[in-house]
Amino acid sequence: MWSPTLRPPVVAVMSVALFIGACASAPPEVPVGPDGEPDPVLVSGREVYAARCSSCHGSAGDGGSGPRLAGVVADVFPDPGDQALVIREGRDNMPGFDSRLSDDQIDAVVRYTREVLG
Ligand code: HEC
Numbered sequence: 507m508w509s510p511t512l513r514p515p516v517v518a519v520m521s522v523a524l525f526i527g528a529c530a531s532a533p534p535e536v537p538v539g540p541d542g543e544p545d546p547v548l549v550s551g552r553e554v555y556a557a558r559c560s561s562c563h564g565s566a567g568d569g570g571s572g573p574r575l576a577g578v579v580a581d582v583f584p585d586p587g588d589q590a591l592v593i594r595e596g597r598d599n600m601p602g603f604d605s606r607l608s609d610d611q612i613d614a615v616v617r618y619t620r621e622v623l624g
Contacts, residue, residue, distance in 0.1 A: 536618075551611075554615040
């Protein structure tokens with residue numbers, strides 16, 4: 507039977523679910539380095555990834571309409587320059603970002619996908 511006393515726990519469970527959902531949709535944070543600060547290049551790479559890439563490749567790089575990047579991208583592209591080229595020029599259903607991202611942003615997002623997504 508419905509009782510008003512059941513409502514607060516339901517609200518609490520929903521809040522937790524929303525909280526977890528919000529975390530899952532943000533790409534992983536850059537870990538702090540030996541100096542206690544995250545590498546600013548990786549922080550900028552994370553911003554680029556969140557804004558431009560996560561919609562297709564998944565917030566944690568685990569894939570979506572685009573292929574999985576996390577854990578595989580460094581094997582697929584032993585040379586990070588080849589990975590940057592795909593991002594610049596695009597390939598099949600992947601748009602090219604040459605005119606929309608600076609060289610520094612492309613280098614930063616390449617590093618982020620290799621070093622933080624793993
Ligand atoms: C509109 C969706 C979309 C967006 C946005 C997008 N990608 Fe892709 N990406 C794809 C698809 C689809 C492929 C597979 C292309 C193919 O079939 O060759 C791909 C391939 C790649 C590859 C090669 C993966 C491999 O295993 O060969 C890399 C690296 C990559 N994307 C990185 C990025 C980065 C970094 C961004 C953001 C700057 C980005 N992508 C934005 C859809 C997207």
